[in-house]
Amino acid sequence: MGDVSVSGTMRSHGEFRTDDERLRPVADKVFAGQRLSFEDGLTLYRSTDILAVGWLANWVRESLHGDITYFNVNRHINPTNVCVAACRLCAFGRKKDDAGAYTMALEEAWTAAATGLHEAVTEFHIVGGLHPDLPLEYFLDLVRGLKERFPKVHVKAFTMVEVSFLARRAKISIPEVLVKLKDAGVDSMPGGGAEIFSDRVRHIICDHKIDGGEWLETARAAHKLGLRSNATMLYGHVENDEDRVDHMLRLREVQDDTGGFQTFIPLAFHPDNTVLQHLPRTTGLTDLRQIAVGRLLLDNFAHIKAYWQMMTAGIAQVALRFGADDIDGTVIEEKIYHDAGASTPQGMRRSDLIRLIREAGREPFERDTLYRPVIRTEESFTVAV
């Protein structure tokens, strides 16, 4: 399993059965701990035996984590939806003068952060649009203010896309922006904005966004500075199997060099209110297969997240048997998916997440953003380091 260092024991695989003979050589590699190739990735996507693909991914998941399933108590904050990029995939972004455009004053963002703290959140997840006028100083002040008010809460903030945009606007380098953000209190970075790295697809779904190479180089720079990050992949629009496998192998390559990615999060495209709203939604089986292929290809990622907001709580529960070991968190106020037609609740209580995980026959494990155990008392929490 690459160099993923997590607890777990390699289990017996005598039970593997499939009626798709093409899967056998792939399964043999998985059981031998050998790295899967581009072609193996295609075989997994095209296999007629989805349950066998899921079984294999579950075997890896249980070898790494047993029954443990991670969740966290977090809060999303989206400081602005004003965005110059106008991505066709997105229903969240607005032009400055559009109806529904908003930008939070700093006080407003700090107040929003406090909402939901009765559950003692351990993480603020902060992402927003590419605002044409907000200076870097706004984001540094935002983070400094959060750290002053909530010193124990981990700040996971700003995608590679936002960092690159801020660097261009401030006319300084990407590493310089990252250092400033880190000094202000950013502890790690979310995985958004990766979409699909293929130029052909990016040209259709998000042509004004940085290209895949720049996303990966920004992640490399962040990891080099000790900032860990997540990685996402947006699927279910105009990409094909090759694009998805290519995306994951490019992530795997960077991970070999830096080890800085914590979690891979496949994100299903939600078409409502986007320019691409004529496209159909993904189905549960596509979502489950994507989780499984991610688990099998990304042998150097410790965690695969089934983001319940995106795939629904029900499919996320099944995904815990298809390779996922994490279902994300309480979230409290999700905007990006809900603007694009998500029907899931905007947030969930800690107790609901625990129930979901238990019902799936797994063992809930409250983690902080860096996957350390969170120990709770009535009023507060500590992180075991």
Ligand code: V47
């Ligand atoms: O970057 C935007 C995607 C991402 C749509 O790092 C859409 O822990 C589907 O990155 N349909 C934001 N997807 C969400 C994200 C994320 C979520 C949860 C956890 C973490 C983490 C990261 O959502 C965007 C984009 O890839 N997105 N619009 C849409 N219409």
